Amino acid sequence: MQNRMVWPVMKPDRSALEVLGLTKRFDRLAVDSLDLTIHAGEFYALVGPNGAGKTTTLRMVAGLLRPDAGAVSIFGIDALQNPVAAKQVMAWVSDEPMIYDKLTPLEYLEFVAGLWGIAPSVSEPVAQELLSSLGLEPHRHERCEGFSKGMRQKVALAGALVHDPRLIILDEPLTGLDAVSARHVKGLLSERVKAGCTIIMTTHILEVAERMADRIGVIASGRLVAEGTLTELRQQNGHGDTSLEDLFIALVTLQEAA
Amino acid sequence: MSSATALSWFARHELRLAWREWFAMMTGGRRKRTRAAVIGLLFFAALLHVPAWAVIGRFADLYLPLDKSALIVISATIFLAWTLMVSQAIESVTRVFYARADLDLIMSSPATLANLFSVRIAAIALSVTVMALLFSMPFIDVLVFGGGARWLAAFGLVVAMGLSAAAVAIAVTILLFRLIGPARTRLIAQILAAIIGAGFVIALQVAAIMSYGTLSRFTILTSGSVADHAPDVDSFWWWPARAAMGDGGPLLLLLALGLVLLGSVMAIFSGRFADTAIDAAAYGKSGRQGAKERPFRGGSRQRALRRKEFSLLWRDPWLVSQTLMQLLYLVPPALLLWRSFADSSAALTLITPVIVMAAGQLAGGLAWLTISGEDAPDLVATAPLTPSGVTRAKIEVVLIAIAVIFCPLVTALAFASPLQAAVSAGAVVISAASATAIQLWFRVQARRSQFRRRQTSSRLATFAEAFSSIGWAASAALLLALPLAGIISGLITAGLVAITWKFSPRRE
Numbered sequence: 001m002q003n004r005m006v007w008p009v010m011k012p013d014r015s016a017l018e019v020l021g022l023t024k025r026f027d028r029l030a031v032d033s034l035d036l037t038i039h040a041g042e043f044y045a046l047v048g049p050n051g052a053g054k055t056t057t058l059r060m061v062a063g064l065l066r067p068d069a070g071a072v073s074i075f076g077i078d079a080l081q082n083p084v085a086a087k088q089v090m091a092w093v094s095d096e097p098m099i100y101d102k103l104t105p106l107e108y109l110e111f112v113a114g115l116w117g118i119a120p121s122v123s124e125p126v127a128q129e130l131l132s133s134l135g136l137e138p139h140r141h142e143r144c145e146g147f148s149k150g151m152r153q154k155v156a157l158a159g160a161l162v163h164d165p166r167l168i169i170l171d172e173p174l175t176g177l178d179a180v181s182a183r184h185v186k187g188l189l190s191e192r193v194k195a196g197c198t199i200i201m202t203t204h205i206l207e208v209a210e211r212m213a214d215r216i217g218v219i220a221s222g223r224l225v226a227e228g229t230l231t232e233l234r235q236q237n238g239h240g241d242t243s244l245e246d247l248f249i250a251l252v253t254l255q256e257a258a
Numbered sequence: 259m260s261s262a263t264a265l266s267w268f269a270r271h272e273l274r275l276a277w278r279e280w281f282a283m284m285t286g287g288r289r290k291r292t293r294a295a296v297i298g299l300l301f302f303a304a305l306l307h308v309p310a311w312a313v314i315g316r317f318a319d320l321y322l323p324l325d326k327s328a329l330i331v332i333s334a335t336i337f338l339a340w341t342l343m344v345s346q347a348i349e350s351v352t353r354v355f356y357a358r359a360d361l362d363l364i365m366s367s368p369a370t371l372a373n374l375f376s377v378r379i380a381a382i383a384l385s386v387t388v389m390a391l392l393f394s395m396p397f398i399d400v401l402v403f404g405g406g407a408r409w410l411a412a413f414g415l416v417v418a419m420g421l422s423a424a425a426v427a428i429a430v431t432i433l434l435f436r437l438i439g440p441a442r443t444r445l446i447a448q449i450l451a452a453i454i455g456a457g458f459v460i461a462l463q464v465a466a467i468m469s470y471g472t473l474s475r476f477t478i479l480t481s482g483s484v485a486d487h488a489p490d491v492d493s494f495w496w497w498p499a500r501a502a503m504g505d506g507g508p509l510l511l512l513l514a515l516g517l518v519l520l521g522s523v524m525a526i527f528s529g530r531f532a533d534t535a536i537d538a539a540a541y542g543k544s545g546r547q548g549a550k551e552r553p554f555r556g557g558s559r560q561r562a563l564r565r566k567e568f569s570l571l572w573r574d575p576w577l578v579s580q581t582l583m584q585l586l587y588l589v590p591p592a593l594l595l596w597r598s599f600a601d602s603s604a605a606l607t608l609i610t611p612v613i614v615m616a617a618g619q620l621a622g623g624l625a626w627l628t629i630s631g632e633d634a635p636d637l638v639a640t641a642p643l644t645p646s647g648v649t650r651a652k653i654e655v656v657l658i659a660i661a662v663i664f665c666p667l668v669t670a671l672a673f674a675s676p677l678q679a680a681v682s683a684g685a686v687v688i689s690a691a692s693a694t695a696i697q698l699w700f701r702v703q704a705r706r707s708q709f710r711r712r713q714t715s716s717r718l719a720t721f722a723e724a725f726s727s728i729g730w731a732a733s734a735a736l737l738l739a740l741p742l743a744g745i746i747s748g749l750i751t752a753g754l755v756a757i758t759w760k761f762s763p764r765r766e
Contacts, residue, residue, distance in 0.1 A: 062640050088642040098634040100566070101706075102573040110554045114562025115641040120554035127554070141551070143573075159637065 015073075016040040016167050016198035022060060022070035024222075030056045032222035034070070038200055038215075040166075043193045045209035046202045047244075048219035049252050054202040055095075057219070058169050061200075062092040074167060088116065091160035095172035097152040101145035105136050105155045108144065109162045116163035123162055130158040134184060149176035157185060161192070168192065170201040174208060186212060210244040218248060220255040268374055272381035280385075306396040314397050318404025322503055326485040332499040334479050338458050339394070340419045345455030347386045347427030352447045354378065355431070355440075355534060375531035376524045379428055383520055386427075387420025408504030414513060415501045421516030425523040432527050435534045448579035456586045463590035559643050560651040567628050567655040574706065580623060584616045585663070592667060607738050610682045611731035613667055618689035618727030621660050623709075625697035628652040631706035653694055660690045678738055685734035692726040692755050699762035722758040729754060 019036040023029075031053040038044045048054050059065040061072055063083045072079040072086075079086035099108055106127060113123030131140050134154040139147070144155060153176055160168055168189075174182045190212065193199055203209050209216050210230060218226040218233075226233055233247055242250075281295075320328065364374055394416050401409035430450070434443045462479065469481070489495045497508035555565065571577055591609040629652050632638060638648055664686050672679035700719035729751030737744025 062636075064636060064639050084642045084644060087640055090640070092636060092640040094636050098636055100570060100633050102570050103566070107569065111562055111566045112637065112641075113554065114557065114565070115559050115638070115643065117559050117642070120556045124554040156637075 014040045016042065016075055017061065017200065018071075018073040019057070019061065020071045020073075022057065022072065023068045024053075024056050024060060024065065025068055030222055031060070031067075034219075034222065034224055036217065036224060038198060040075070040198050041193065041196050042198055042214045043189070043212055044198075044200045045213035045216045046200060046219055047204075047206060047209050047216060047248060048202075052219045053222035054219055055171050056222075058092075058171055058200065058202060062090065062169050063087055064092070089165060090167040090169060091163065091165035093156055093160045093168070093170045093173050095175050097149065097156035099144050099152055099155050099159070102143055104141050104143055105131055105158065106140045108155055109158055112159040113162050118163050126164070127158070127162050130161055133188060134158055135181065150178055150181050153177055154181060154185070157188075161188070165197070167198045167200070170199065172202055172204065174203065174205060206244045206248055216244065218251050220252050223255075225255045226251050265373055265377055269377045269381065272377060273384070276381060276385050303392075303396065307400060310396040310400045315400055315404055318401045318409070320405070320503065322500060322505060323491060324499070324503075326488050326491060327480050329491060329496045329499050330484060330488055331479050332502065333496060334458075334462070336415070336419070336498045336502065339390070339416075340423055341454050341458045343386055343390050343419055343423035344427050344430075345451040346389065347382065347424045348431055348447055348451040348454070350382050350386060351427050351431045352444055352451075354382065355435075356444055372529045372531075376528040379424070379524050379528060379531065380520075382428065383421055383424035386424045387417055390416050390420045390423075409502075411504040411506070411509050412502040414509050415498060418501075418509075418512040418516035419498075421513075421520045425516070425519040428523050428527055428531075432530055432534055436530075440534075445575040445578060448575050449582055452579040452583035453586065456583050460586055460589055464593060467590060467593050559641070560647060560654075563638075563643075563648065563651040564655050564658075567652060568659075570706070571624065571627065571655070571659065574627065577623070577627065581620065581663070584620050588612065588616060588667060592670070607678070607735060609667075609671065610678060610685065610738060611735040613664060613682055614685040614689045614734045615727045615731035617660055617664055617686040618693045618723070618730060620663070621656055621690035622693035622697060622723040622727070624656045624659055625653075625694040627706055627709060628655050629694075629697055630701045630704050631709060632703070633705055635703055649698065653698070656694050657687075657690060660686070681734055681737055685730050685737075689727055689730035692730065692751075693723050695755070696723050696726065696758055696762075699759055718758065718761060722754065726751060726755055726758075 015037050017036070017038040019034055022031055022034040022036075024031040034053070034057060036057075046054050046057070056065065060067045060070075061074075061079070063079060063086065067080070074086040075089055077086045077089070100111075103111065109123070109127035109130070110120075113120070113127065128140075131137050134157065136151065136154055136158065139151065144152060147155065153173070157173060160170075170189075173185060173189075177185060186208070189199055189201075193214075201209075201213075215227065215229055216233060217224055226236060228236060230244060233244075234242065237247060237250065281292075317332075320332075324332075364371070391413065394412070398409060398412045398416075401412065431443070431447055434447055434450075438446060469483075497512055501509035501512050557565075591612045594609060629649070639645075641648075668679050668683045668686065671682055696719055700716045702716075729747065733744050733748035733751055735744075736747050
């Protein structure tokens with residue numbers, strides 16, 4: 001049983017995630033020799049059209065899919081050789097919240113904390129705090145079976161945060177959330193990044209990537225076609241002050257034409 | 259569109275949905291399996307005529323008038339079939355109430371809800387009746403081949419039974435909603451369905467044990483004392499038996515009674531059916547109060563996983579009702595054990611196969627729920643545990659649950675016959691382990707709510723699980739009576755489990 005981890009704010013040169021030559025083929029090539037480095041304490045947004053390979057990439061990083069080739073390193077831990085140690089420091093939230101209908105949010109958080117081996121004396125106040133900050137406090141003793149998709153998403157997100165991970169991987173976390181809840185979640189994620197946590201997020205809402213992310217990666221046909229801060233992306237592609245949306249469309253169109 | 263046209267359109271829609279649901283269940287949701295499913299069904303239906311002939315063939319030559327004993331046996335069999343139909347109908351009605359897939363669409367439409375729900379009630383009655391006709395067909399066919407066309411009247415009786423069973427089920431379920439509310443009805447209705455389905459057989463067995471010290475229910479039905487207390491042969495109580503044998507008057511009356519009963523239920527309850535469905539939907543939206551405030555509990559990661567599995571199993575209405583049914587079926591052997599405690603009655607041997615089979619069946623269901631029915635697979639897969647650690651914790655849950663249920667019975671058996679208790683305990687463990695292993699080899703990613711359709715994902719696993727339970731039960735019984743035969747039977751069953759492993763997709 002471990003106590004809550006408190007880590008110093010990482011220097012930007014230390015990588016939280018390194019992906020080298022990651023490849024996955026289903027009936028077609030989904031991820032094509034992808035290289036990706038994400039620095040510790042960074043908020044990284046992965047954007048791309050439908051079927052570009054964003055979710056497949058993140059599922060391989062989270063240990064949910066076995067890559068055909070390539071290497072994944074999380075805070076220096078080889079995630080393919082030592083998955084248990086890698087999983088200890090990260091959390092995964094999918095776009096489709098998967099929680100237990102017959103458990104209450106509090107019971108769900110107790111279970112997740114137990115799975116990550118967090119001492120009850122540490123996890124219980126964190127769980128209460130998370131439920132409160134996500135507006136789930138009045139429902140903490142109700143079973144999740146009647147919750148809306150937004151509420152379920154918030155419970156799943158609380159589950160990802162209750163064990164205080166160093167790396168959080170989020171696949172479309174704002175899907176189904178109303179404006180108020182989405183703002184709560186964004187605030188919560190920003191706080192985590194300020195505290196030194198690393199976040200990788202896929203999103204279709206380019207405005208969110210534009211506002212929140214330190215760096216943005218654009219993925220198309222399983223390849224990283226552009227990467228950098230918004231300013232860098234604009235400079236790289238010769239667009240002065242265009243929006244991310246225009247930039248995204250230009251990059252994806254170019255990739256599809258190639 | 260006129261009202262009548264709209265209703266006939268809705269009726270066609272309901273029937274199409276019912277047909278597709280049933281067909282998907284038969285084919286495992288794969289359209290490519292259609293031909294195989296049809297051939298399999300026809301083969302299975304033809305095969306069913308063999309046990310039907312063995313069970314009922316000797317009654318084909320019966321002619322009216324019958325004596326009281328024969329009337330009692332036939333009537334009891336018909337009543338047993340009717341209780342099973344009521345049980346099935348309660349399950350169908352509860353499912354309709356809680357399945358919210360199309361309720362919003364129906365309720366937001368400009369159609370008269372009472373009329374639409376009348377059609378839905380009729381569709382439930384029709385599906386219960388058609389299922390009953392399908393299951394009774396081999397038995398009635400055997401009677402028709404052996405005793406002549408007069409037995410065709412039995413099909414009419416099955417229709418009357420189906421209509422009345424659906425009517426009773428709808429009335430009971432709606433009354434439950436009104437009495438105890440939507441929150442408890444799902445659980446209570448499922449328990450009620452289990453009790454109604456098993457209750458009559460168990461009651462007969464209990465009476466036979468108390469009076470004659472045997473598990474055979476026919477002993478009580480054919481006894482002189484029951485015949486003495488039964489009504490006269492021309493009483494209306496024997497109408498179902500007479501109708502089955504081709505007596506036209508009672509048959510028409512029973513058909514009319516079934517129709518009137520269903521019509522009355524539709525007239526009285528179709529309006530409330532809509533209210534009840536709305537209540538059920540609202541229940542789902544508001545959620546339900548769970549456990550009271552208590553501090554978080556510590557322990558290992560595997561312990562957290564086991565605790566979660568136990569909580570989910572305990573809160574699963576289907577599982578509670580199925581476990582209750584298993585326990586109900588254990589009541590007669592437990593009673594027999596208590597009755598035969600002093601003497602070393604041969605009847606005592608019958609307890610072992612019942613226990614072993616129940617353990618195998620229950621373990622199979624529990625193993626599916628814990629291993630395949632994982633509602634948050636991503637969470638468990640991304641947790642810092644090895645996959646083998648997760649699987650081990652889940653298997654432990656199954657075996658602990660089986661031990662908790664069956665230990666008291668085996669311990670009681672140890673006082674009467676230590677050898678039999680040892681054999682029973684060993685067979686319970688092997689039977690539960692085999693069923694769990696089969697579920698592990700054939701595991702699929704599924705939601706717990708898909709439990710009812712678990713058989714469709716792999717027919718091989720379903721049959722293997724059933725044959726394994728039956729095989730270990732027979733082996734244990736034979737080991738006590740004829741040890742060599744028991745060993746041979748055990749080896750055959752082990753071979754069957756090994757072959758299942760060979761054909762399983764997870765043998766690597």
